[in-house]
Amino acid sequence: MMQPDEWTVWQGGAPGSEEAPGTDGMMPFEVRGKLTRNAPLAKLVWFKSGGAADWLFEPEDTEDLIAFLGQMEPGTPVMALGLGSNLIIRDGGVPGVVVRLGKPFAQAEHVGDCVMSCGGGASGILVSSTARDAGVAGLEFLRGIPGTVGGFVRMNGGAYGREVADILVDCDLLMPDGSHVTVPAADLQYSYRHSALPEGAIVIAARFKGTPGDPEEIGAEMDRIADAREQSQPLRTKTGGSTFKNPEGGKAWQLVDEAGCRGLQMGGAQVSEKHTNFLINKDDATSADIEGLGEEVRRRVAEKTGVTLEWEIKRVGRP
Known part of the structure; x- marks a missing residue:
């Protein structure tokens, strides 16, 4: 079985550039897709909360994305964004570049x-x-x-x-x-x-x-x-999908319920009363509200049952 550093490269990117997107607004290369600086991300994620991306790139096609990545400074953080489910964008925003794969993909x-x-x-x-x-x-x-x-x-x-x-x-x-x-x-x-x-x-x-x-x-x-x-699920609310992984031999929602967290609120965030493994943005919650509520649920479940729940929802960005 190959490891990630052994995967065979079959198509390289464009020649590198010594410059890359940064906070000074310089953009030394051209793209065919849409490139936005300080792009708000809340509207692109299911929770409808969170800060901005330093840069948001929506490529025209694969070749456009290859050329863009090939010109970035090595080490620039890159994150892909799809429909924005199962994701908390922290309120301080996301460093580097967020790549959103839209209709061309x-x-x-x-x-x-x-x-x-x-x-x-x-x-x-x-x-x-x-x-x-x-x-x-x-x-x-x-x-x-x-x-x-x-x-x-x-x-x-x-x-x-x-x-x-x-x-x-x-x-x-x-x-x-x-x-x-x-x-x-x-x-x-x-x-x-x-x-x-x-x-x-x-x-x-x-x-x-x-x-x-x-x-x-x-x-x-x-x-x-x-x-x-x-x-069974609160699909018509601002939610992120299943919040915690099911522990071995158990169900996360049952543990959350047993810990008395059904309907628990923190700021504008709430544990769904319909399905307790879902958090919802009930009243203009910040991402800090949502993540903080999740951590409080984890604390109560651990205290009640001895089980430490693991996040399934990905949490990214600056606090």
Whole structure:
């Protein structure tokens, strides 16, 4: 099994530049996509809270992104942003560059042999629906993951008894220096909600393999998943999705409930009364409110049950 530093580079980026985006506003290179300085991120994440990115880049296509990354100063922090679920952007904003993969990366197609080729910005709903129409079964659970291919490949996203590790063939990554690598699933060292993807690596595409199936049966299973989510989760609120990982042999929501945290509030943030493993922005919460509430829940659960919950939601940026 190869390690991340052994992955074969098959396409390099543009020549490097001694200058890179910084706080002085200098931008010594051209892009075809949209590049914004001090870009507010709250409107782009599900919690609708948090600060700005030093720079937000929305590339026109893969070549645009490769050229952009290849000109950045080595060591510049890079973070990919999809639909903004499962994410807390801290109030001090995000240093370096946030790359948002939009419509140019939101494709999904059946390429034969029950393999779906998908862009890093494609949503779980799009991928599962396209697979259904092509008669590809086994990807229905992606209907229940509120995110994009890039995010759930990185986090080994899962729902309803399945996870990305079960279906991933390989993925294409852009590294922070602009180099382009293809990594087989076996090299990602998947475990529960974890992969070996290095920080700053951007998943721009992935291949998933399913099995032959009947579109009507696949659609019925997707409808069942959608209905289950609607009935059990606070989908019509400003939330970030599942907050804590399930501990081995247990359910996070049960531990939160046992610790008396259902409906608990801190500032404008609240533990959902509908599903206690969800935090919600109830009343103009800051990200500090939301993260602080999560930490208080962790403290109470540990005190009550002896179990230390691990965050599933990613928290990024300056406090």
